[in-house]
Amino acid sequence: MDKRAKKVLVTGGAGFIGSHIVDELLKKNYEVAVIDNLSTGKRAHLPDDISFHQIDIIDIDHVENVFSKEQPDILIHLAAQISVTDSIKAPYNDGNINILATINLLECSKKYRVNKIVFASSAAVYGYSESLPILESAALNPLSFYGLSKMCAEEYIRLYSELYSLSYTILRFSNVYGERQNSQGEAGVISIFINQALNKEPATIFGDGKQTRDFIYVKDVVAANVAAIENSLSGTFNISSNSRTAVNEVLSTIEMVTNTEMRRVKQPARKGEILNSQLSNKKALLLLNWKPKYTLVKGLKEMLKNENNRKA
Ligand SMILES: NC(=O)c1ccc[n+]([C@@H]2O[C@H](COP(=O)([O-])OP(=O)(O)OC[C@H]3O[C@@H](n4cnc5c(N)ncnc54)[C@H](O)[C@@H]3O)[C@@H](O)[C@H]2O)c1
Structure with a gap:
């Protein structure tokens, strides 16, 4: 890092992934400011003394005030409408937050020379x-407005x-997992x-549980964000474990690490999954110098361990 601590503005910094990124940036002595409207994030995820702006990124005047006050060197943009189901039910809202508000942030980044x-x-x-695993060069064919709005923002x-x-x-x-992830609604x-x-409670399994996902722990995602800001290269990168784990295997691994035995309740497979x-x-x-x-x-x-320490 430069001698002068760089200032990082994190949108969605009170959310699951964002708050872990903020913790790490502070540990590494970056100056950090956060924008979050607390729609899903929590103020309690952040230290009391952080520069925190409770605003909506769709509100260009408020966003511009923050850029003018904070003069960030780096923007980490995580604030988003994150529900696939809600994106299908309410595409305007998804497009407003994930596309139009991203343009607000880009306009400000241009003006304030991020x-x-x-x-x-x-x-x-x-x-x-x-064909799996999917490379960054693969065709983009999103199946939801959420996927489409992320593609447009890109x-x-x-x-x-x-x-x-x-x-x-x-x-x-x-698929990111870790402490502070919401377990309600369309959660991981x-x-x-x-x-x-x-x-x-019994575990709910949709379909036969043989569907696989590529799970990545939030601290690995944090490390990728830090690698990205410490690397001058522009580009697009998958951040994943590059492995596939079936939902049934996830459940048996959770039973092992929590030392519990869970009853399974089967639900019909989810449409379009x-x-x-x-x-x-x-x-x-x-x-990216990341692994x-x-x-x-693990x-x-x-x-x-971290959840237990927090409760203790
Ligand atoms: N969790 C995953 O598995 C996963 C996978 C792929 C991509 N992502 C992306 O990572 C980012 C963070 O996701 P997360 O899982 O931490 O979700 P999250 O809901 O915990 O975090 C999103 C944060 O953005 C804030 N926010 C939402 N709309 C806002 C708005 N209009 N203005 C200001 N703040 C707003 C929320 O309050 C929340 O704190 C999102 O962009 C998401 O699409 C997450």
């Missing part, structure tokens, strides 16, 4: 792919970068199972 933008994209931009970032020489890193996360399967295990998902992480390994450190077992153990 050096680097890191954007949280998703495996959802690929949609269904016949394209806006690339074009802003070309037109105005903004440096950027787009990170396409696979891991946080739902852990919540069910700790509450001694992709059967298998795996993102190649070779490009990030090669160019995932957590296997599923990530789950770390997650439970």
